[in-house]
Amino acid sequence: MTRTTNPNFMNGVPELLILRLLSEREMYGYELVQAIAEQTREMIVLGEGVVYPVLHALEQNGCLKSRRKAVAGRTRVYYAVTAAGQRRLKDLVSSWQSITNAVAELVKGVSHVPA
Numbered sequence: 001m002t003r004t005t006n007p008n009f010m011n012g013v014p015e016l017l018i019l020r021l022l023s024e025r026e027m028y029g030y031e032l033v034q035a036i037a038e039q040t041r042e043m044i045v046l047g048e049g050v051v052y053p054v055l056h057a058l059e060q061n062g063c064l065k066s067r068r069k070a071v072a073g074r075t076r077v078y079y080a081v082t083a084a085g086q087r088r089l090k091d092l093v094s095s096w097q098s099i100t101n102a103v104a105e106l107v108k109g110v111s112h113v114p115a
Contacts, residue, residue: 014046014054016096019081019089022064026080029055055079063088 017036021027027035029052037045058064063085066077081089 012092013044013096014050015058016089016092017044017046018051018054018058019063019085019092022079022081023086023089026067026078028076028078032079058085058088061088 014036017040018032021032021035021039029048032055033046033048033051036051055064055066059066059079061084063082064079065082066079068075069078070076
């Protein structure tokens with residue numbers, strides 16, 4: 001199945017995924033793009049055009065901090081989660097779990113879709 005876009009209910013999911021990955025270790029933007037695709041088995045593929053605006057908004061809101069680091073003659077910006085970011089992640093996970101539980105309840109017992 002080829003997927004070109006993610007459904008509208010995915011609003012907020014990039015923020016959740018970014019905070020979750022950065023809660024484990026600091027990363028730079030493109031590294032996050034790759035990690036999201038890899039860890040979701042490419043069910044969710046976010047481009048840099050999605051990831052960087054979310055990173056900047058999270059930093060502006062105090063959920064992330066950044067530092068510049070020279071790597072192979074280039075400067076990369078690495079991001080890490082702050083205490084405010086950990087609180088935001090906890091809230092997002094709680095909301096997402098409520099949504100997924102509701103959907104799981106609705107589809108429980110469905111083994112096939114009628115034609």
